[in-house]
Amino acid sequence: MDGDGLLSMQRRCLDTVADLETLKNTVKVCMFDQYGTVVDMQGGLTKIAAPYLEGKGWKGSPNSFVTWWRRTHFENSMIDALLHREHTPYREIGFRAVDQVLNRCEIPHTDDEVRGLVAEIEKLECFPEVPAALAKLQTKYKLVVLSNGDPDMLETAKKYHKVPFDRVISVAEANSFKPHVATYTKAAELLGLRMDQVLFVANHAFDCLGAKAAVETMTDLANAMV
Numbered sequence: 001m002d003g004d005g006l007l008s009m010q011r012r013c014l015d016t017v018a019d020l021e022t023l024k025n026t027v028k029v030c031m032f033d034q035y036g037t038v039v040d041m042q043g044g045l046t047k048i049a050a051p052y053l054e055g056k057g058w059k060g061s062p063n064s065f066v067t068w069w070r071r072t073h074f075e076n077s078m079i080d081a082l083l084h085r086e087h088t089p090y091r092e093i094g095f096r097a098v099d100q101v102l103n104r105c106e107i108p109h110t111d112d113e114v115r116g117l118v119a120e121i122e123k124l125e126c127f128p129e130v131p132a133a134l135a136k137l138q139t140k141y142k143l144v145v146l147s148n149g150d151p152d153m154l155e156t157a158k159k160y161h162k163v164p165f166d167r168v169i170s171v172a173e174a175n176s177f178k179p180h181v182a183t184y185t186k187a188a189e190l191l192g193l194r195m196d197q198v199l200f201v202a203n204h205a206f207d208c209l210g211a212k213a214a215v216e217t218m219t220d221l222a223n224a225m226v
Helices: 003-026 041-055 062-083 090-104 111-123 130-137 151-161 181-191 205-225
Strands: 029-032 142-147 167-170 198-201
Touching: 041 062, 041 111, 062 090, 090 111, 111 151, 142 181, 151 167, 167 181, 181 198, 181 205, 198 205
Parallel strands: 029 142, 029 198, 142 167
Antiparallel strands: none
């Protein structure tokens, strides 16, 4: 690398450091998705589904069953958001998803069994590294959850994940599921913060894209007003 190339790289590094410092000084809240980001949804539900499926004599993979469950849930929640009608509770979407997958797998089941499987979502535990990492973050930032879960489900979950979040927000407040931009802007509004003061963290690409779109929407609106 020649001298000009090295100088250019050094400048980019300095710019990155400056951007990080600006970010750290601007952000007031770190906002987290809960299912699959804070708590281990795939692993936890697979552990629950395995003995149930074995008891039914089903020979397939419990991990695949849970993947189908989660994908079907996601599809149904996106359809619900696109309909622009009254928000359907997460628990109801979950019931439909599990019922559909059990029927697809030709597994006989009762409504109570489906409700029991969905209720296990409330009992999911954190990924092993999460509690210590969040405790460190909480020394400087407020920690908030923004989840597609129902308010009562998120309240019950507290005694299982045991993370002392400063606030837990359900998308029911915005009458839609993530990644609708209204869910992110409503959360910021409830916290009394600008969008750039909230750092959103999620394990799902669609969730991050939704948060990014919300920031861009608010920036466009602000530019149009001045």
